[in-house]
Amino acid sequence: MSQNVAAVELKGIWKRFPGVIANSDINLKVEPGTVHAIVGENGAGKSTLMKILYGMQKPDEGTISINGTELSFASPSDAIDAGIGMVHQHFMLADNFTVLENIVLGSEPRKGLSLNFDKARADISAISSENGLEVDPDALVADLGVGDRQRIEILKVLYRGAKILILDEPTAVLVPHEVHELFDTLRDLKKAGNTIIFISHKLDEVLSIADEITVIRRGTTVGSVNPHTQEVSAQDLAVMMVGSELPTPETRGDTIRDEVVLAVENLTVLASGGKPIVDNISFQIRSGEILGIAGVEGNGQAEILDALMGLENSTGTVHFKKEDISNMSTRNRRELGIGFIPEDRHRQALLLTAPLWENRMLGHQTLAPNSNGFLLTPGAAKDDTKRIVEEFDVRTPGIDVLASALSGGNQQKLIVGREMSGEPKLLIAAHPTRGIDVGAQAAIWDHLRHAREAGLAVLLISADLDELIGLSDTIKVLLRGAFVADANPATVTPEQLGTAMTGAGKVSA
Amino acid sequence: MNIMRQQRLLGIFGVAIAILSITRTFTHNPDLTSAVTVSQALGFAVPIGLAGLAGIWSERAGVVNIGLEGMMILGTFGAGWAGYQWGAWAGLLAGIVMGAFGGLLLAIASVTFGVDQIIAGTAVNLLATGLTKFLAILLFTDVVGGGQAQSPPIKGTLPSFTIEAISSPLIALHAKDIFIVSDVAGVVAGLFFHLSILTVITVALFVFTAWLLWKTRFGLRLRSAGENPWAADSLGVNVNRYKYMAVTFSGLLAGLGGAYLAIAATIYRNGQTAGRGFIGLATMIFGNWRPGGTGAGAIMFGYIDTLRLIDSDNKNVRGLILLGALVLFVIAAAMIRTSRRATGIGFLLLGGVMIGGFMAASNFPPEVAQVAPYITTLLVLATASQNLRPPAADGVPFRKGEGH
Numbered sequence: 001m002s003q004n005v006a007a008v009e010l011k012g013i014w015k016r017f018p019g020v021i022a023n024s025d026i027n028l029k030v031e032p033g034t035v036h037a038i039v040g041e042n043g044a045g046k047s048t049l050m051k052i053l054y055g056m057q058k059p060d061e062g063t064i065s066i067n068g069t070e071l072s073f074a075s076p077s078d079a080i081d082a083g084i085g086m087v088h089q090h091f092m093l094a095d096n097f098t099v100l101e102n103i104v105l106g107s108e109p110r111k112g113l114s115l116n117f118d119k120a121r122a123d124i125s126a127i128s129s130e131n132g133l134e135v136d137p138d139a140l141v142a143d144l145g146v147g148d149r150q151r152i153e154i155l156k157v158l159y160r161g162a163k164i165l166i167l168d169e170p171t172a173v174l175v176p177h178e179v180h181e182l183f184d185t186l187r188d189l190k191k192a193g194n195t196i197i198f199i200s201h202k203l204d205e206v207l208s209i210a211d212e213i214t215v216i217r218r219g220t221t222v223g224s225v226n227p228h229t230q231e232v233s234a235q236d237l238a239v240m241m242v243g244s245e246l247p248t249p250e251t252r253g254d255t256i257r258d259e260v261v262l263a264v265e266n267l268t269v270l271a272s273g274g275k276p277i278v279d280n281i282s283f284q285i286r287s288g289e290i291l292g293i294a295g296v297e298g299n300g301q302a303e304i305l306d307a308l309m310g311l312e313n314s315t316g317t318v319h320f321k322k323e324d325i326s327n328m329s330t331r332n333r334r335e336l337g338i339g340f341i342p343e344d345r346h347r348q349a350l351l352l353t354a355p356l357w358e359n360r361m362l363g364h365q366t367l368a369p370n371s372n373g374f375l376l377t378p379g380a381a382k383d384d385t386k387r388i389v390e391e392f393d394v395r396t397p398g399i400d401v402l403a404s405a406l407s408g409g410n411q412q413k414l415i416v417g418r419e420m421s422g423e424p425k426l427l428i429a430a431h432p433t434r435g436i437d438v439g440a441q442a443a444i445w446d447h448l449r450h451a452r453e454a455g456l457a458v459l460l461i462s463a464d465l466d467e468l469i470g471l472s473d474t475i476k477v478l479l480r481g482a483f484v485a486d487a488n489p490a491t492v493t494p495e496q497l498g499t500a501m502t503g504a505g506k507v508s509a
Numbered sequence: 510m511n512i513m514r515q516q517r518l519l520g521i522f523g524v525a526i527a528i529l530s531i532t533r534t535f536t537h538n539p540d541l542t543s544a545v546t547v548s549q550a551l552g553f554a555v556p557i558g559l560a561g562l563a564g565i566w567s568e569r570a571g572v573v574n575i576g577l578e579g580m581m582i583l584g585t586f587g588a589g590w591a592g593y594q595w596g597a598w599a600g601l602l603a604g605i606v607m608g609a610f611g612g613l614l615l616a617i618a619s620v621t622f623g624v625d626q627i628i629a630g631t632a633v634n635l636l637a638t639g640l641t642k643f644l645a646i647l648l649f650t651d652v653v654g655g656g657q658a659q660s661p662p663i664k665g666t667l668p669s670f671t672i673e674a675i676s677s678p679l680i681a682l683h684a685k686d687i688f689i690v691s692d693v694a695g696v697v698a699g700l701f702f703h704l705s706i707l708t709v710i711t712v713a714l715f716v717f718t719a720w721l722l723w724k725t726r727f728g729l730r731l732r733s734a735g736e737n738p739w740a741a742d743s744l745g746v747n748v749n750r751y752k753y754m755a756v757t758f759s760g761l762l763a764g765l766g767g768a769y770l771a772i773a774a775t776i777y778r779n780g781q782t783a784g785r786g787f788i789g790l791a792t793m794i795f796g797n798w799r800p801g802g803t804g805a806g807a808i809m810f811g812y813i814d815t816l817r818l819i820d821s822d823n824k825n826v827r828g829l830i831l832l833g834a835l836v837l838f839v840i841a842a843a844m845i846r847t848s849r850r851a852t853g854i855g856f857l858l859l860g861g862v863m864i865g866g867f868m869a870a871s872n873f874p875p876e877v878a879q880v881a882p883y884i885t886t887l888l889v890l891a892t893a894s895q896n897l898r899p900p901a902a903d904g905v906p907f908r909k910g911e912g913h
Contacts, residue, residue: 056743077745092743094736096901105733106744108726115726156744 005068007032007164007195008053008084013062015048020397022048024219026062030164030212035186035196037206040216041241041437046199047089047407049216050166053197054086055079066164077106085157089168091149093141100124100137103156127158132188147178154185165189166197171205172435183209201241201437203234215240242439253453255288256473259321261426261457262308267316269303269481277303278314279481285426290448290458292472292489294465296501300481301461302343305428308459309333309340320426334363339419341429343461345408349415352404356396357385359403360418367422388417393443409436416444420451427451430461445471465494479503528835530692536828542692544680546815547699552773554811555711556581556782559766560789561796561803562711562718563759567612568798569722570755571735572619573904575630578786579637580611580760584767586641589777590648592663593655600663601707601768608764609757611637616756620749623906634786642779649777660777667772672701707769712804714762719800731755735900738907748907763789797897813886817879826877827867833885834863859888 006029013026022045030036040046051057053064055073063070066082073079076086093102100120109116109123124137133151141149150170157165167186171179186196186209200206206213207227214224215237222240225232262285269278278300285291295301306312310330318326325333334340340363342348350359361370361381369380385399392413396406403411416432432448433441448471452458462468468475468489475487477500485500533541540546560577567574587607592600611633618629642658649655654662679698683691722728731751733741738748763786770785771777788810796802816825837860844853 054743075745076743080745086743088743092737092740094733094740094901096736096898097733101729102740105729105741106746108729110726114720114724115729 005032006030006065007067008197009065009068010049010053011063011065013049013052013064014060015045015052015057016060017397020395021219023052023059026216026219026221028214028221029224030195030197032067032195033190033193034211035190035198035209037198037200037210037213038216039199039201039203039206039213039237039241041201041409041439044216044241044437045219046216047168050086050168050197050199053079054084054166080107080160080162083161083163084166085160085162085164086166087150087153087157087168087170089170089172091153093149093152095140095142097141098137099135099139099141099144099152102141102152103137103159107160124155124159128155131158131192132185133158146174147181150174150178150182151185154189163193164195164197166199168199169201170198171200171202179205203237206237207232207234213237217241238438241437242442254473255453255455257287257455259287260284260319261287261321262459263319264308265317265319267304267307267314267318269300269307269312269314277481278307280316281481281483282316283476283483285457285459287425287455287457288452289473290452290460290471292460292462292468292475293478294468294475294487294497294501295461295478297463299478301430301478303481304478305340305342305430305459305461308428309338331366335366337423337425339424339427339429341415341419341427341432343430345411345415350403350411353402355402356389356394356399356406356414357382359414360385360388360399362418364418364422384421388414388421392417392447393440409440412436413440413444416447420447423454424451425455425457427456427458429458431463432460433462433464433467465497469494469497477501524839526689526692526696528832528839529696530689531835532828532832533692534688535831536824538824538828539683539686539691539695540819540825541816541828541832542695543683544676544695544698544702546812546819547696548702548704549819550808550812550815551699551708552703552705552811553814554807555705555708556766556770556785557789557792557810558711558715558804558807559762559769560786561793561807562715562789562800563762563766564790564793565718565722565798565800565803566755566762567615567759568793568903569735569900570731570752571738571900571902571905571907572615572752572756572759573626573630574615574756574759575627575790576611576615576633576637576786577630577759577763577790578782578784579630579634580608580615580763581767581770581782581786582634582637582641583607583611583760584764585771585777585781586644586767587764588768588771589660589663590644592772592777593652593661594664596664597667597772600772601667601765604764604768604771605761606764608767609761611764612757612760613753615760616753619906620752620756623908626904626906645777645779658779660771663772663775663777666775667706669703669705670701671703676701705773707765707772715800715804722800732900734907735902738902738905742907742909749909752907794897794899798899810886813883829885830863831867833888834860834867837863837888 008028008030010026010028013023015023026049038046048057052059055076055078064072066084071082100117103124104120109119111119121137128135133155135148135151135155141152154165170182174182190196198206198210210227212224212226215222217240265282266280267278267282268276268280271277283291293301293304303312307314308318310328310333316326317324320336320338325336346352351362357378361376364370365376369377369384371377382399388394389396389399394406394410394413394417396410406414412435419427433444436444448458460468460472469492472489475489475492475497476483477485477487477497479501484503487497487500529542533539560581563577563580564574584604584607587603588600591603615629615633618624618632619626645659646657649660650657652661676698679694683695683698685691722732730741730746733746734748734751742748766785766789767782770781774781792806792810793803796804796806813829816829820826837856841853841856841860844856
């Protein structure tokens with residue numbers, strides 16, 4: 001094979017769904033033996049494009065060439081035959097199967113009429129030691145962690161002899177050291193002559209691993225850059241992705257008023273063993289103030305939020321605008337004007353199998369526009385859902401689709417839109433922009449800023465330290481359930497804050 | 510691993526025999542382990558076991574099959590209709606075909622058209638009941654020996670074997686009333702006493718299913734449709750084809766179970782299945798969607814049903830209550846050892862109450878005698894099956910190309 005023949009070449013790909021054009025005139029050329037990154041915002045059409053390349057969907061127009069031969073895929077098995085393998089964003093594994101069963105499914109070796117388990121085991125061991133992907137073939141997948149599951153997904157693809165690997169947002173579910181391991185694996189795979197297509201919207205990661213980067217915006221390819229030969233920064237890529245300057249989470253001006261919206265005194269939450277998870281903390285948030293809580297995950301953040309929303313048993317007092325709400329139900333707290341953006345949107349914020357407008361009602365089912373006090377008012381709720389979709393740029397074919405049909409970022413936008421509706425006085429927000437691309441992130445920051453100017457009090461928890469420092473008026477550092485330091489967002493750097501979070505150093509107040 | 514499993518099975522079998530033996534000795538009731546009882550229990554277990562096995566096929570492929578009862582009904586009718594005209598074997602074949610037709614119907618509704626599986630299954634049950642009643646009036650009323658609700662007698666029966674050389678000496682040994690030895694003799698003799706060919710076929714089908722679903726490519730793919738059809742689809746497995754095959758074969762097995770009922774009774778009657786399809790489904794659940802557990806559950810149902818039917822003077826009911834209490838004690842002991850103390854102690858107390866009942870009364874009111882076997886069954890099954898794990902995508906509709 002000559003060097004000039006592209007491993008994958010897509011020309012003029014179009015794909016339309018009812019109400020949406022997912023891909024329009026996509027052109028992509030991937031050189032063999034490289035890591036080629038495809039970046040774009042949520043809903044820009046990256047995943048659809050990869051489904052087309054993997055034969056899960058058929059393009060309306062356009063051609064696909066693999067190693068110089070034009071092919072058309074009717075199903076994933078055609079793509080597998082052409083040497084293409086896909087590592088899905090949401091793992092495609094049967095939990096109750098063993099690692100071995102998951103890997104060989106669909107291409108099982110046989111001995112007579114039976115499945116040849118011995119040969120499968122030997123083959124898998126060979127591939128895993130060749131590529132440094134250690135797994136126990138006889139372990140049950142249900143017992144394995146995220147990193148192991150991803151290794152199984154990659155093994156599945158290699159087992160089928162794939163030379164072109166598509167990884168759909170592989171780092172979204174990994175913690176930093178797992179990302180490092182994955183990148184080492186990818187470099188090894190590249191050395192062994194494989195071609196890797198890497199889809200992501202995390203620009204720093206893309207710059208550290210990719211040999212070439214193609215940017216997709218609103219369903220079409222807007223350009224390619226080679227980070228080895230061209231000077232390119234995350235900022236530059238973001239501009240290409242969004243089509244405008246990269247926003248920053250800066251809040252300007254002092255909007256803090258005198259009125260105390262939330263006063264928490266001696267709040268304590270006990271773990272099931274009787275040990276305090278939240279240990280006797282007190283704080284106040286005033287109207288127009290954003291209070292950020294910095295801390296490594298698992299130091300009591302989730303429990304503080306749940307206690308404030310009345311979802312967790314706690315001791316201590318909580319006053320909302322001078323009213324004692326310590327013993328109030330969650331619904332009453334919400335009716336007073338407390339908005340809540342939880343950590344885990346699938347567990348606490350959405351009904352995945354309900355349409356968007358029903359999700360709009362959730363948590364606000366007793367308030368206008370969702371209810372007239374006696375009956376629900378779906379008509380008004382639907383109109384208001386349309387407003388949220390419009391204002392928060394939720395990319396969806398309509399408000400009657402199920403929440404599960406939206407990408408994670410768009411689900412988050414819907415949640416933020418819902419919780420910002422009805423002019424809340426206090427917003428309790430955990431990672432409000434987690435999993436969201438830069439464009440939508442900026443929009444949410446804007447909404448927060450405006451609401452703050454109008455007097456909204458915000459309790460903010462975020463793992464994104466830039467966001468935390470940029471938005472907050474005050475930052476408190478949480479360690480093992482107690483506040484250990486205050487930080488001034490005007491002067492503190494993310495590095496200093498990170499150190500304080502681990503309890504290693506002090507920050508200047 | 511395999512040796513460990515063999516040892517465990519042997520252990521369970523040993524404990525079961527010991528419990529039976531103790532009960533027999535205490536109640537002075539040789540019926541509990543006689544060859545006749547065991548033979549008849551196997552016969553009762555066949556239709557329930559086949560329904561359970563049918564459930565395994567369907568649900569392992571991800572289709573909840575509440576329509577088993579209906580498919581069995583179709584099987585009984587098919588056996589009656591063909592059986593009175595062309596004999597028992599033809600009846601068997603017709604029952605299988607009609608059951609498979611019921612399965613195919615469920616597959617079309619739930620797989621192709623995505624109808625809710627519970628609703629589709631219920632529809633199959635209603636349809637089968639109505640259709641067979643209507644056809645019975647249409648086809649059997651004017652035939653000699655037939656009626657509006659039953660077929661003329663089925664010609665001939667299926668062969669059954671008694672191997673005298675084995676069973677006769679063992680039956681004699683059973684009569685000697687020796688602790689453990691007589692009970693083993695009785696149980697083994699029962700296996701070679703009036704053994705129907707269909708019992709043999711059913712056992713073979715259980716073994717075949719266990720091998721096919723867990724040891725072959727076909728089985729792995731079929732089960733993948735019930736565990737994660739989206740993953741299977743992404744690997745090029747034709748999920749819907751496997752679901753069709755599984756559900757149709759499920760209907761075939763249920764039809765076979767129904768046909769057995771009609772042929773054993775030498776006649777088709779409306780309502781002949783008497784809920785055995787549902788009992789089979791329950792057995793499958795207690796058996797953790799696996800052939801071994803399902804088979805054991807079916808035998809237990811068969812055994813208890815037999816004791817209830819051949820009961821005289823409440824002797825068997827008393828035996829059953831003691832039996833149930835002893836089984837509860839064994840399970841409770843196992844639980845306390847594996848540090849699930851609270852539940853274990855609870856079962857211990859329950860067993861104590863049953864022993865109390867056994868001691869206090871030698872005669873029970875007929876109502877108690879009627880329900881006691883079922884309560885015992887329920888208690889034992891509920892305690893024995895604490896860690897059930899259904900196929901992950903059981904009952905979840907699958908549409909190609911859609912995420913989840």
